[in-house]
Each structure stands twice: as C-alpha cells, then as structure tokens.
Amino acid sequence: xxxxxxxxxxxxxxxxxxxxxxxxxxxxxxxxxxxxxxxxxxxxxxxxxxxxxxxxxxxxxxxxxxxxxxxxxxxxxxxxxxxxxxxxxxxxxxxxxxxxxxxxxxxxxxxxxxxxxxxxxxxxxxxxxxxxxxxxxxxxxxxxxxxxxxxxxxxxxxxxxxxxxxxxxxxxxxxxxxxxxxxxxxxxxxxxxxxxxxxxxxxxxxxxxxxxxxxxxxxxxxxxxxxxxxxxxxxxxxxxxxxxxxxxxxxxxxxxxxxxxxxxxxxxxxxxxxxxxxxxxxxxxxxxxxxxxxxxxxxxxxxxxxxxxxxxxxxxxxxxxxxxxxxxxxxxxxxxxxxx
Amino acid sequence: xxxxxxxxxxxxxxxxxxxxxxxxxxxxxxxxxxxxxxxxxxxxxxxxxxxxxxxxxxxxxxxxxxxxxxxxxxxxxxxxxxxxxxxxxxxxxxxxxxxxxxxxxxxxxxxxxxxxxxxxxxxxxxxxxxxxxxxxxxxxxxxxxxxxxxxxxxxxxxxxxxxxxxxxxxxxxxxxxxxxxxxxxxxxxxxxxxxxxxxxxxxxxxxxxxxxxxxxxxxxxxxxxxxxxxxxxxxxxxxxxxxxxxxxxxxxxxxxxxxxxxxxxxxxxxxxxxxxxxxxxxxxxxxxxxxxxxxxxxxxxxxxxxxxxxxxxxxxxxxxxxxxxxxxxxxxxxxxxxxxxxxxxxxxxxxxxxxxxxxxxxxxxxxxxxxxxxxxxxxxxxxxxxxxxxxxxxxxxxxxxxxxxxxxxxxxxxxxxxxxxxxxxxxxxxxxxxxxxxxxxxxxxxxxxxxxxxxxxxxxxxxxxxxxxxxxxxxxxxxxxxxxxxxxxxxxxxxxxxxxxxxxxxxxxxxxxxx
Numbered sequence: 010x011x012x013x014x015x016x017x018x019x020x021x022x023x024x025x026x027x028x029x030x031x032x033x034x035x036x037x038x039x040x041x042x043x044x045x046x047x048x049x050x051x052x053x054x055x056x057x058x059x060x061x062x063x064x065x066x067x068x069x070x071x072x073x074x075x076x077x078x079x080x081x082x083x084x085x086x087x088x089x090x091x092x093x094x095x096x097x098x099x100x101x102x103x104x105x106x107x108x109x110x111x112x113x114x115x116x117x118x119x120x121x122x123x124x125x126x127x128x129x130x131x132x133x134x135x136x137x138x139x140x141x142x143x144x145x146x147x148x149x150x151x152x153x154x155x156x157x158x159x160x161x162x163x164x165x166x167x168x169x170x171x172x173x174x175x176x177x178x179x180x181x182x183x184x185x186x187x188x189x190x191x192x193x194x195x196x197x198x199x200x201x202x203x204x205x206x207x208x209x210x211x212x213x214x215x216x217x218x219x220x221x222x223x224x225x226x227x228x229x230x231x232x233x234x235x236x237x238x239x240x241x242x243x244x245x246x247x248x249x250x251x252x253x254x255x256x257x258x259x260x261x262x263x264x265x266x267x268x269x270x271x272x273x274x275x276x277x278x279x280x281x282x283x284x285x286x287x288x289x290x291x292x293x294x295x296x297x298x299x300x301x302x303x304x305x306x307x308x309x310x311x312x313x314x315x316x317x318x319x320x321x322x323x324x325x326x327x328x329x330x331x332x333x334x335x336x337x338x339x340x341x342x343x344x345x346x347x348x349x
Numbered sequence: 350x351x352x353x354x355x356x357x358x359x360x361x362x363x364x365x366x367x368x369x370x371x372x373x374x375x376x377x378x379x380x381x382x383x384x385x386x387x388x389x390x391x392x393x394x395x396x397x398x399x400x401x402x403x404x405x406x407x408x409x410x411x412x413x414x415x416x417x418x419x420x421x422x423x424x425x426x427x428x429x430x431x432x433x434x435x436x437x438x439x440x441x442x443x444x445x446x447x448x449x450x451x452x453x454x455x456x457x458x459x460x461x462x463x464x465x466x467x468x469x470x471x472x473x474x475x476x477x478x479x480x481x482x483x484x485x486x487x488x489x490x491x492x493x494x495x496x497x498x499x500x501x502x503x504x505x506x507x508x509x510x511x512x513x514x515x516x517x518x519x520x521x522x523x524x525x526x527x528x529x530x531x532x533x534x535x536x537x538x539x540x541x542x543x544x545x546x547x548x549x550x551x552x553x554x555x556x557x558x559x560x561x562x563x564x565x566x567x568x569x570x571x572x573x574x575x576x577x578x579x580x581x582x583x584x585x586x587x588x589x590x591x592x593x594x595x596x597x598x599x600x601x602x603x604x605x606x607x608x609x610x611x612x613x614x615x616x617x618x619x620x621x622x623x624x625x626x627x628x629x630x631x632x633x634x635x636x637x638x639x640x641x642x643x644x645x646x647x648x649x650x651x652x653x654x655x656x657x658x659x660x661x662x663x664x665x666x667x668x669x670x671x672x673x674x675x676x677x678x679x680x681x682x683x684x685x686x687x688x689x690x691x692x693x694x695x696x697x698x699x700x701x702x703x704x705x706x707x708x709x710x711x712x713x714x715x716x717x718x719x720x721x722x723x724x725x726x727x728x729x730x731x732x733x734x735x736x737x738x739x740x741x742x743x744x745x746x747x748x749x750x751x752x753x754x755x756x757x758x759x760x761x762x763x764x765x766x767x768x769x770x771x772x773x774x775x776x777x778x779x780x781x782x783x784x785x786x787x788x789x790x791x792x793x794x795x796x797x798x799x800x801x802x803x804x805x806x807x808x809x810x811x812x813x814x815x816x817x818x819x820x821x822x823x824x825x826x827x828x829x830x831x832x833x834x835x836x837x838x839x840x841x842x843x844x845x846x847x848x849x850x851x852x853x854x855x856x857x858x859x860x861x862x863x864x
Contacts, residue, residue, distance in 0.1 A: 034815060040825075040826035040827070042835075060815035060816050061815065061816055062732075062813065062814075062815055062816075063810075063822075063826065064810040064811055065559075065705070065810060065811075066559065067555075067558050067559040067564075068705055068708065068709065068807070068810060068811040069811070071564070071709050071712065071811070072712060072732075072811055075712055075713055075716040075731070076716065076731065076732075077716075079719075081732070081815070095562060167546075168546045170543070170546075170548075170552060170555075170556050170560070172559070172560070175560055204466075204546070205546055206465040206545070206546040207435070207439075207465065207544075207546070211435075211439070214439075214441065215440075218440060218441050219457070220440060233832075238643075238832075238834075239832060239834060240639075240642055240643070240834050241642070242441070246441075336560060336561075336562070337366070337560065337561045337562060337563070339560075340556065340560040340561055341366075341369050341373075341561070344369065344373045344374050345373060349546065349548065
C-alpha cells in the first residue's frame, strides 16, 4: 500500500516527460553547439521533440547498461567508432532497417549487422611547418615512415590517453600486426620533440611556432582554427602550417567517424528512424560539415575553409569496425613503449 | 553504499589488465599521485596557515580586504585555473607574448617555464584549494585565547616561537581537517591533470575504464586509492584523538593585533596578495579577455535557465547536506548510535573518490532501488532531479561535515552537561542550544556545499534528466571540444555564482572579528 502510494507520488514528478508521445531521446557524446540548432531543425520539420543528455561515452554506456529494458533512450550518438563498438558489443543496438540509411551509407561505414551508421567522417592527418620541412621530405609520407630516424626529436602528438591516437594505433595493428606496430611506436616515441601534452590544436600550434616540425592531429581542427571562431592567434597559427594526407601511395589516410545507432529498447523507434534519416539528409549533412568541419557522408557543397585544405584523398578502407575491438591492445602496446 | 560497491571489487577476480597495469604503469601512477598530493599538501598548508596567521595577528595595509579576499580562489575550479594557466604560460601563451612585446624580444624567447607538468599541477591545486586550510585555521587562531599567547611571551618566547609552539599545535585539528579536503580533492581530480597530461591514479582509472573497457579493473584501482585515503584519514583521527580540547568561553579574550609598517608590512602584504593574485585575479582576467574576444552573447534564454538550474539545485543540496551533517554530528557527540558514527567517516571518504567513479556507483545504487521498490513504473530516482540531488549530497557531505565538526569542537561539553541537568536533552538540546551556537558553522557548511555543487561535473553528466544543463556541463562541453574562448562565458558565471556564497562567508568573517 505504502509502496504504491509512494510510487504514484514520485511518478507524478516525471509524468510529463513520459506522456508527450512525439519525442526522440538522444544520449550523445558530441558537444557541439551546432548540434542543438540541428535538433531544432528536426523538430521544425517533423514536430518531434528532441531530448538530450550529453556526457562522456563510457559513463553514458554504463547508464544504458544499468537502465536495461527500462531505458528511455532511443538514440546513441557519438564520436569515434570505438564508442559505437562498445554499445554494439553489449548488444544494446537494434539493426537499422531504413532503406534510406542503408542506401546512403557505404557498408564499411556501418556496423557489422547495421547496428550503427556513420554520420560524418574525420581524418587523422599530418601538419607540418614548410619553413623546416622540405618538399622532398614530406611527399609520400606515411604513418609508418614517422618512425624513421630522420624525424628524431621533430614530431609532436598528444597523449596516448586520447581515443584518436588509440584508434590510429588500433588501425595500424589491424594493418601491420602487433609486433611491427610495437616496434614502430617505440621509434615514434624516440622521435617526439616533447613529452605528449595538450590537445590536437596545441600540437598544430607547436608546429606553427617552430617548437616541432610535424604534428599528427585531426583534420577538422584546422577548419575551426581557420574560421577564426577560436581567436586571432589560432587563426595566425593555422596559416603557418600545411596539411597533408598520409599513406596516399598506400592504403590511404586513417579515418574515423561520428556515428549513431538506434537502441534495442528504444521506446520511440519510429521517431529514432526518422532522426537518423534526417541526420543523413543533404540539408543536415551540409549543416554539419560546414560547422564542425568534418567530412560529409553524402556529397554536399562545402565551405571555403574546408576546400582550402583538401577534400579529395584516399581513405583507408580498413573497416572502422575493428578500432573498438583492438582498442585495449592499442593501449597496452602504448603502455609498453612508454608513450605517455 | 556506492562506496561499498566500489570497495567490493577488491575481492577480485583480477584480470589480465590488472597484471598489465602492475607490470608497466601502476608504479608511475602511484608515484605521480603521491608527489602531487604531497606537494599540494605542503604548499596549500604553507599558504593557508601563513596567511591565516598574518591576518589574525597583524595590522597592515589592505588587511581588511585580504581577510575575506583570501577565500576568493575557492570560486575557481582547478580545471579552469589549469586551462587559463596553459593559455597564459604556454610558450606562445598570452603572458609570454606580452613580455616579448614589452621588451622587444625575439619570437623564440620564452620566459615562463612549461606548466604542463607535476610542479605546474601542484601550483594549480594549491592556489585553488588553500582556502579550505585558511578558513578553518583562521577561525582556530581567532578563537585561541589571548592569555595563552601572552603567557608564552612572558615565558620568553619570540613572536615566531609563539606561532609554532603554541598557536600552530592548538590549530592542528582544524587545519588537518582542511588539509584532508585539499588532498582528497587533488587525488580525485580529473580535469586539471588530464589537461596537463600528468598521469595520476585518477587518469589511470579512466584510461582503464574507457580505453581498456575494463570497469572492474578501474574499480579495483579506485578501491586502492580509497584505501590509501582511508589510511591517512584514520591515522589523522588517531593523532588528533588525544588532543581534544574545547575552549572555556568565560575567560576568553581575543588577541590584540600588532601594527606593522615599512618592509615588514610589505612582506605581509605580498604574503596575502600573491595567493589571491595567482588563484583569482589572474584567471578571472584571462577569462574576461577570452570572453570579450569572442563577444559571447550571454543573456539568452538557454544560458539563463542553465544558471537558474545551477543555483536552485546547489542551494537545495547545501541546506540538506548541512542539516544531515548537523544531525549526524549531534548523534555522534551524544553517542546515540555507533552506526551513525561509522556512517560519518564513510560518507566523508566519498569525497576522495573520482567523481565519475562515484557517479557510476551511485547510478547502480539508484537502479537497484528503483528495481526493488518501484519497478513496475519504470525509473523514478534514476535520471531524475531527486537522484541528482542525492548524488550531490553523497559527494559534498564531507565539506558540510568538516564545518559542523569544527563548530562542535568549539562548544564546550560542559554546556551539554548543564543543559542536560536542566532537563534539555535530545531534540531540545539540538534545536535550542547547539543550533543557535552553531549558526555560523551551519551557514559555512551550506555555503561550502553550494560552491562545490556549482562546480560539480562528472555526477551531473551521467545522472541528470533529459535537457537539464548546469553551468559546469556547458563549460565542459566547450572545453572538451578545445574551445576555451567559448568556455570563458559559462566559466565566469560559475565563478560569479560561486562568489555569492563566498560573499556571505566573508561577511561572517568580518563579523567574527567583532565578537
């Protein structure tokens, strides 16, 4: 009796969030301001309200796991394929069946059983300072060649705690095997100009200022820096560096994705489907790539900043699916070679 | 409960990852954490105690302002100070650029040393957290009887000897309490050390959890950290147990201040000014510059509702925490229940757990509660405001407890005895006698919790309901995307809201002089 009364009392607190039928609930690890405007557009188009909880990937996954069948979440939207793999491994996604989505997105950018789909792409590329790096040194550069002795104490890269580095190393393990990758990482660490520190932009700035000759960082950061929205100094720094896609002679540059999937216990699966279709529509894609400077999944017109640093490049076709699986191996490998 | 869940993980089994950690990185994590905690403890203690001594015993230029301004750095979360530090002192940061411009130096000239290392992190934590030591130590110095010090002087001790032979030992229980808070907050921090790429236990915990996908091993690491803290805690309890002293109020006279001028006055001025400058003026200026450069439009509806959310939930948590601490400490004082006494130590240690690990523990507890009591209706506590409030209480209880506890040490037990003889016991003793005597401590407790909750991030991120944002969340979202310029606006708002309780505190500090 008491229990029921208490339940009814407490239930009244959250009643409004459960009774409004037309909504889609999103757990997101993307923290872009522009995403909010995007969701608003979706609501305008469809009259479906978008409810958001944004947080860190691991923590949101724990919440999903703990909530189980009662979870209110419909969509998991994240950056880095590793995060998608974790949810997939727990069996918390349902397969996407929308033909619109499946026709748009190539299969190497979807989960093994279509548990998730890419929404946008980013490449992990090389930035160099043309005052210190010759044309001849940099053409035909590959991730593998960064371990060569000619780069001794000339490279900057961020800490191995960062998931972009973990995915890069995971992809190299998939491609070259663990042994070879460990030898590579050992030499790369020797080639570092300083102890890994700061974020991707800090690496680009270090190259612009001549603290190092070459940096490994994600492609879209240069777009944000060039747009001027991050301040004058970053704009100045961005103008001093050049960007190059590695491994163009070989398998292509390492790419990663922003992606999303529909959750197994989604209370609003129809709306979730519409939401995914919307994110892959031309309108939304154009909006995303011109604000976050990621690469689109469908062909859309891109901004000036995007086109200045290159659009046509060869992508590593290694399926993004393996990053998540090999991530723990990548971390243990980096621990062994003392990549801080 | 959440702490028990974490501790249970120590029973094993231990995975392959655990052995990998032991082989390659555990020693590194442990030594870095130890260096960091030790360095911060020393520096925060020196700053907190010296400034407290100077402002309670001397009169010099600016002293009236310093007395309250010394707690301002409490409004700056360590991670925000870390962000501004790199913005200023990186090789091409604003401070280096400014020096180069002023002295027409070459582009390659770098004046400030690198801050992204352990010494840099020590400075960041010590200068944002020393007020915890300052607050309690100053209170203790103020309450020390003048006659004790005069006796010391009569027996031929110099002013300095009076400080370290009489005043300091008397203040020890107080500042050790403050110091524990400082160390716990340092060890559980993620934001600042991650930004500096200093690998501590806490960054190791996250790396294991997110990167190795091994929550169990991460929990085992957390438990290890907790055990170390618990050890400190009980050693401290042991050490201060024998030196319980309560002041006899009837013969109490406050200390007189010594007038100082000239060089000595300047030294005193600098001793107080530098902590405020590094811990408050510098970061606020940098944030202000960033905010102006981006022309942030702050007065929009989303920003206002975010601020309102932050304030309301912080105030609620503050009041609930303080009441809880009052009742628990009261029961402990009267030996009502041994269970409560152990609950008190337990809740206090929760403060040292990395916020996100604690958050996961709390979440599991909530889901369990929901499942056992209200399962047929879905979730009631999990992902609700009530749940978030509970999480804040678990997280910030230690702060309220330390304020209330130190308040109780100043109420002589003879008062309890007289009251009980006159027939006031139980609830009446608490409400009619203790509460009025403890008003200041109670308010301090509320305010400390508010300033903590305003800054709280990890638990808010995982446990909040849909579309509920706080200022710390907004700041984090920008900072995570490496957009410090846009993060400046909400950061300033956090600082400003954190200042409101501090202004109350400073008012209390001023009036505590006159009594």
